[in-house]
Amino acid sequence: MSVQHNVTPIDSTKIVAFIGGGNMAQALIGGLLAEGLPATMIRVAEPVAELREILALRGVGAFATATEAVNGADVVVLAVKPQIIQAVLAELADLVADKLVISIAAGISVATIAHGLAGHERIVRAMPNTPALVQTGATGLYADDLLSQLDRDMAATILSAAGLVLWVEDESLMHAVTAVSGSGPAYFFYLMEAMIDAGIAQGLDERTARALTLQTALGAAQMAIISEDSPAKLRQKVTSPNGTTAAAIDYLDDHAVRTHIVDALGAAGKRSIELSAN
Numbered sequence: 001m002s003v004q005h006n007v008t009p010i011d012s013t014k015i016v017a018f019i020g021g022g023n024m025a026q027a028l029i030g031g032l033l034a035e036g037l038p039a040t041m042i043r044v045a046e047p048v049a050e051l052r053e054i055l056a057l058r059g060v061g062a063f064a065t066a067t068e069a070v071n072g073a074d075v076v077v078l079a080v081k082p083q084i085i086q087a088v089l090a091e092l093a094d095l096v097a098d099k100l101v102i103s104i105a106a107g108i109s110v111a112t113i114a115h116g117l118a119g120h121e122r123i124v125r126a127m128p129n130t131p132a133l134v135q136t137g138a139t140g141l142y143a144d145d146l147l148s149q150l151d152r153d154m155a156a157t158i159l160s161a162a163g164l165v166l167w168v169e170d171e172s173l174m175h176a177v178t179a180v181s182g183s184g185p186a187y188f189f190y191l192m193e194a195m196i197d198a199g200i201a202q203g204l205d206e207r208t209a210r211a212l213t214l215q216t217a218l219g220a221a222q223m224a225i226i227s228e229d230s231p232a233k234l235r236q237k238v239t240s241p242n243g244t245t246a247a248a249i250d251y252l253d254d255h256a257v258r259t260h261i262v263d264a265l266g267a268a269g270k271r272s273i274e275l276s277a278n
């Protein structure tokens with residue numbers, strides 16, 4: 001896996017069309033707008049009228065059909081649920097011949113997309129995550145050897161508007177990327193929920209428990225990113241012998257929580273494999 005170090009700046013002459021204007025599309029659009037891509041260069045196909053209104057308020061072109069949205073676009077981002085991707089590919093097959101197609105659909109392979117698009121070759125498979133909305137996303141990218149360097153750079157630039165971008169060389173690793181970072185924000189939110197509950201159970205008011213939990217999550221993530229110490233080492237530095245943290249970590253270890261977390265991510269990876277088999 002390699003981090004994209006020298007991503008080229010956004011080319012504001014390129015029109016990017018999103019198929020699906022839901023959670024992830026809105027997160028990625030937020031990143032592109034923040035990076036300076038003019039809203040007029042972003043188009044979205046979204047069947048739900050209320051979502052089109054929200055998108056239009058941000059100045060992007062919002063259309064009811066994919067046919068309208070991809071007209072004139074240079075890049076098409078497939079941001080619909082995996083369960084309806086086949087129908088969307090059938091609708092797009094005759095419309096994307098001259099366009100780079102980026103799919104963010106979980107578990108859907110490059111071969112499936114190429115097949116659904118009548119042999120199209122300019123395809124990138126991406127697995128972003130929702131912190132893209134605040135430009136701290138993490139995205140895994142995969143493309144096969146047919147893709148030009150120009151298209152690779154364009155895809156990396158678009159996704160890097162959402163945060164960190166890494167390429168994987170073997171497509172099967174996209175299941176692991178999905179399990180770790182695609183679904184990953186949910187695990188941290190789950191932990192936050194539990195920590196807030198625990199704070200309230202020990203007498204804090206909800207607002208205080210929440211503020212302490214969220215700031216602690218932010219601080220821990222920032223420390224782990226900038227520190228030369230591993231997360232394990234950083235954890236040891238919080239853990240005084242026979243102290244409060246040790247009491248909590250011992251409880252987690254006694255209940256095999258680490259094993260359960262590894263198994264939970266295993267379930268996510270397995271589900272990604274199942275989705276790719278449909």
Ligand SMILES: NC(=O)C1=CN([C@@H]2O[C@H](COP(=O)(O)OP(=O)(O)OC[C@H]3O[C@@H](n4cnc5c(N)ncnc54)[C@H](O)[C@@H]3O)[C@@H](O)[C@H]2O)C=CC1
Nearest residue numbers: 019020021022023024045079080081082104105106128129
């Ligand atoms: N939510 C997440 O954290 C992540 C999601 N993904 C992937 O992103 C994709 C989208 O997920 P979300 O944004 O969460 O789902 P979502 O349900 O919020 O958005 C999908 C949108 O597609 C629209 N849609 C349905 N049929 C359509 C059609 N024929 N043409 C155009 N739009 C159509 C829906 O109305 C909906 O607004 C999925 O494939 C998912 O696997 C990838 C990474 C993270």
Ligand SMILES: O=C(O)[C@@H]1CCC=N1
Nearest residue numbers: 106178181182183184
């Ligand atoms: O839950 C899902 O299937 C999607 C893919 C990764 C995050 N959300």
